[in-house]
Amino acid sequence: MKSKPAISIEGIGKLYKVACKSSGKLHWLKRGKASSDKANTELWALKNIFFDVEQGDVVGIIGRNGAGKSTLLKILSRVTPPTEGKAIIRGRLASLLEVGTGFHPELTGRENIYMNGSILGMSKKQITQRFDDIVSFAEISRFLDTPVKRYSSGMYVRLAFAVAAHLDSEILIVDEILSVGDTSFQAKCLGKMDEASKSGRTVLFVSHNMAAVSQLCNKGVVLSNGMIDYIGTAHDAVLH
Numbered sequence: 001m002k003s004k005p006a007i008s009i010e011g012i013g014k015l016y017k018v019a020c021k022s023s024g025k026l027h028w029l030k031r032g033k034a035s036s037d038k039a040n041t042e043l044w045a046l047k048n049i050f051f052d053v054e055q056g057d058v059v060g061i062i063g064r065n066g067a068g069k070s071t072l073l074k075i076l077s078r079v080t081p082p083t084e085g086k087a088i089i090r091g092r093l094a095s096l097l098e099v100g101t102g103f104h105p106e107l108t109g110r111e112n113i114y115m116n117g118s119i120l121g122m123s124k125k126q127i128t129q130r131f132d133d134i135v136s137f138a139e140i141s142r143f144l145d146t147p148v149k150r151y152s153s154g155m156y157v158r159l160a161f162a163v164a165a166h167l168d169s170e171i172l173i174v175d176e177i178l179s180v181g182d183t184s185f186q187a188k189c190l191g192k193m194d195e196a197s198k199s200g201r202t203v204l205f206v207s208h209n210m211a212a213v214s215q216l217c218n219k220g221v222v223l224s225n226g227m228i229d230y231i232g233t234a235h236d237a238v239l240h
Contacts, residue, residue, distance in 0.1 A: 004090055005052035006171055006202040007076065011085030012049040014071050014226075015042055045071045046226045049085065053219075055170075058193070058203040060213035060234050063223035069206045072223070073097060073173050076204070091170030091202070092120050096160050105149035109140055109159055112148055116163050130166045137188070138162035158185060165192045171202045190216055210238045 018041050046068045053059055061069050074080045076087050077095040094116075096102070103112045113134055117127035135141050138158040140151075148156060164172060174193065190212055197203050197216075207213055213220060213234055220237020222230040230240045 003055055006055045006057070006090050007053040007204075008088040008090075009049055009051050009053075009076075009085070010088070012046055012072070012075060012082045012087060013044060013084040014046040014068075014075065014080070015044055015083040017041075018043050044226050046075075046082075046223075049228060051221060051228065051231055053202055053204065055091075055202055056197065056200050057219055058197040058205065058217045058234075060217035060220045060237060061204060061206045061223065062208070062210070062213060062220060062237060063229070066225075067223040068226040069223055070097070070175055071226075073175055073204065073206060077173055089171065092168060093171040093173065094120060094164040094167060094169035095173035095175075096157075096164045097173075097175045102160060102164075103148050103156070106147055108145045108147055109138075109151070110144045112159070113163055117167050120167055120169055122168050126168065134159075134162045134166045137166065137192070154182065154185075161189055161192075165189075165196060169201070171204075172196055173204045175206045176208060186212075214238050 049072065061072065063069055071080070073095065074097060075082050076089065077093065077097060079095075079097065102116065104115065107115065113131060114124065114127050117130075118124075135144060138155075138161075140155055140159050143151065143155065148159070151159070161174070164174070172193065174189075193203050193205065193216055203216075205213065205217060217234035220230070220232060220234040220240075221228060222237050222240050230237055232240075
């Protein structure tokens, strides 16, 4: 009997209200707040998104800037709710989105590792078993007891990826944030995601690096103006 998908995306849409002022600047308004400005307009960052992600799939989400890629990952990671539709997540999910999410800036690197593990439902013993691997991968041993607000963007990303990749989760979501790291660390990250997929974990990967998508992913989703333009193999998605 076939197992259920790791992720089922059923008609997801995300609506933002935009007010256009005379200065020409866009002002993002919280959804549901009324405004007397007649120039208000609606912008669908995502609309009518349907697809399944099977267990063990490595899916590349690609498209131009503003296509809706990061918005989709934020919805799947429960950072922001959809305006319509729903996403069914079957399994524990760890995500690496933009710098600033997932860690408490006042806590040290050590404390944030344990906090993230506990959020995933892991015991202190389970986190401790993976602790040395996380620190070694992130290459931040000298700064473990420093608040992460003092980390450089590169240090932050290395630790954030190491935590997401090494802790217990069935689903790993990674945004274009990898572009912050240096070339050697990007290669380490790609190797770790490949290792994760071979162990049966499900990976969603947003990137503008088409070579990385072709190398790592078995499936691809192309977004354009908030809608699905293509779903198929990663190779065909890159060529689309």
